[in-house]
Amino acid sequence: MLNNLTNPQHPLHNPDAGNHPLPHDQMEIEAALRCARRILNLYPYFMERYGHRGEAFTRSDTGYLVTLLNNEQHCVDREVGWLARVLAARGMPRFLTEIHLDALAEELVMLVPEQDKRFKKLSLAAETLREERLRYMSQADFDTLSADFETNSTGTIPNVGPILVGAVCDEAAGLKGVIPGLVSWLDDGQRFSAAWRHALADTLKRARVIAEQSKGHA
């Protein structure tokens, strides 16, 4: 296994990410790079908010996720759960990790189809996160609220709706600080229009009502 700190030439290397393993298989590295690009394109929020640091962490985190494939499923779930919590507390709700895992599994299967069973570990880890999210809100409600935000906010940054609604699910699951970590940037009047901020407040309010009702039924 290549080591992150000692291999600055590694395409997934990020000097700010500390010391963690990275994949050494060329196809897996390529899949990780494709996945990172895909996530950054799908959610411009990353680059808008975190800039090049966000891009570097997206790469190195993707590399780290690939290395988890060497472990048993419950170990993958445990490590993914830890990383998802770390990111959620820093403005990236666990929904983003869920999507990240799905995208990575797809890219890996596309490049190395013969190992699809091995890569399924990532899809299963995504499924575990998804199951927890859906405890607090149905997918239909999740999609409706996300789409409404996209329409009502006039879309300064696309695809922020699911991030917001995902944060409410994390909050309902007991993760503290996820929404403050998000709105500290997304609700900045210097950066966003009144329509955006109004849509943001409205989405959070509606999502919280649904999540609270789900908690009541649980």
Added chain:
Amino acid sequence: MSLVEDRYDDYMFGLLTGDTRYCARLFHELLKAGVPVQSLLMDLMQRAMYEVGERWVKNEISIATEYMASTTTNKLLSRVFPALHQISDEHHSAIIICTPHNIHLIGPRIVAEIIALHGWKATSLAHNLQSDALIDIIRERKPDVVGISISMIFDRADIEGLVAKVADTFPDLPIMVGGHAFLIPEVGDRLLETLKVRAPNLHHFDSIATLEAYIDSF
């Protein structure tokens, strides 16, 4: 409430503000009041560092603060505890290391301190010690026991390699293993089974009491 419990928040404050002198004074106060050194190491130092890690995960403290707490802890380990070692001819010795690339050095240092409290010469070595270098120093220092710590589960291959190399080269040398990775349900047990196959003279310690009993049995 015990004396250690009573002063835990004060110690945490000192740690998070990087106030080594304050923490050292607190240690001396508690020692004077009759608190065992082991309790300072485990109930104050280890517990506090676990909490620091968890607070970083939750983004309640920055990575810089976490590093400051680690640095303060390392300084305390260097300044406070060596003066407490029993005066002896140090006829027994131990080398304690962690897996290569691992930067979680505080655990192995605490273990070395506890062994030293029993009159042993216990040395914890810096991180990134590769297996050949470990073999060299064992040959040179002829310790009675070697301890290897593993924190992160992704370092499994590293500890397996180290244990195999030490056991093959010095079949009679007892190897102690421990660390956070062994606490992971199922994974820890499986790892231990694998290591025991490679090194029959291997001992796992999950508590200070069992470690101390083992050291005293020499």
